[in-house]
Amino acid sequence: xxxxxxxxxxxxxxxxxxxxxxxxxxxxxxxxxxxxxxxxxxxxxxxxxxxxxxxxxxxxxxxxxxxxxxxxxxxxxxxxxxxxxxxxxxxxxxxxxxxxxxxxxxxxxxxxxxxxxxxxxxxxxxxxxxxxxxxxxxxxxxxxxxxxxxxxxxxxxxxxxxxxxxxxxxxxxxxxxxxxxxxxxxxxxxxxxxxxxxxxxxxxxxxxxxxxxxxxxxxxxxxxxxxxxxxxxxxxxxxxxxxxxxxxxx
Numbered sequence: 001x002x003x004x005x006x007x008x009x010x011x012x013x014x015x016x017x018x019x020x021x022x023x024x025x026x027x028x029x030x031x032x033x034x035x036x037x038x039x040x041x042x043x044x045x046x047x048x049x050x051x052x053x054x055x056x057x058x059x060x061x062x063x064x065x066x067x068x069x070x071x072x073x074x075x076x077x078x079x080x081x082x083x084x085x086x087x088x089x090x091x092x093x094x095x096x097x098x099x100x101x102x103x104x105x106x107x108x109x110x111x112x113x114x115x116x117x118x119x120x121x122x123x124x125x126x127x128x129x130x131x132x133x134x135x136x137x138x139x140x141x142x143x144x145x146x147x148x149x150x151x152x153x154x155x156x157x158x159x160x161x162x163x164x165x166x167x168x169x170x171x172x173x174x175x176x177x178x179x180x181x182x183x184x185x186x187x188x189x190x191x192x193x194x195x196x197x198x199x200x201x202x203x204x205x206x207x208x209x210x211x212x213x214x215x216x217x218x219x220x221x222x223x224x225x226x227x228x229x230x231x232x233x234x235x236x237x238x239x240x241x242x243x244x245x246x247x248x249x250x
């Protein structure tokens with residue numbers, strides 16, 4: 001009947017991957033997606049679905065009256081290329097539960113020149129913990145421009161991003177997964193968006209941002225294995241900014 005009911009039903013569903021529900025308390029999906037204005041009738045673009053944590057909540061929420069589009073590289077690309085591996089993983093993920101993911105559409109893109117053939121089709125675009133990759137690839141402007149074109153006039157861009165110290169150098173902090181919040185806002189607004197609201201839903205003051213191995217030392221990745229494992233578990237997931245932008249004319 002409404003966004004929250006749909007999301008909570010999806011959260012409780014056995015279709016979710018093992019371990020994913022354990023992340024709900026740290027990631028606040030209902031509060032985050034309601035903050036972004038998600039409605040079950042929307043066309044939603046999810047950038048970089050990764051292992052499908054948000055996809056498994058969005059797909060059933062949008063299946064009846066909306067549409068979910070996820071970005072993907074080509075699963076038929078060069079077999080030795082990392083983007084092909086990611087695309088194959090997504091392909092297997094979507095095919096494992098056709099009753100849940102059968103309506104999900106894929107927007108294929110070339111990593112060397114990201115473009116989306118979605119001009120003015122999208123109500124809400126989501127970039128969840130993914131902007132650090134744009135910085136490392138020097139593609140921040142290109143991705144923001146592609147998303148701007150994909151959104152309808154007045155459409156919404158929702159960003160959740162690991163938050164660096166305010167005075168951090170974005171190029172350096174991106175290698176550890178973090179970006180400074182004011183810098184993120186500046187980059188997004190430079191590409192035809194206006195900050196509409198910001199939230200501390202996903203803040204974590206225990207995150208010191210100086211971990212060996214970067215943000216991936218924290219749960220759920222725990223990159224360092226048993227080394228300082230209890231310390232990282234006690235910190236929990238990263239400190240994250242949560243930002244809502246509105247598309248405006250460039």
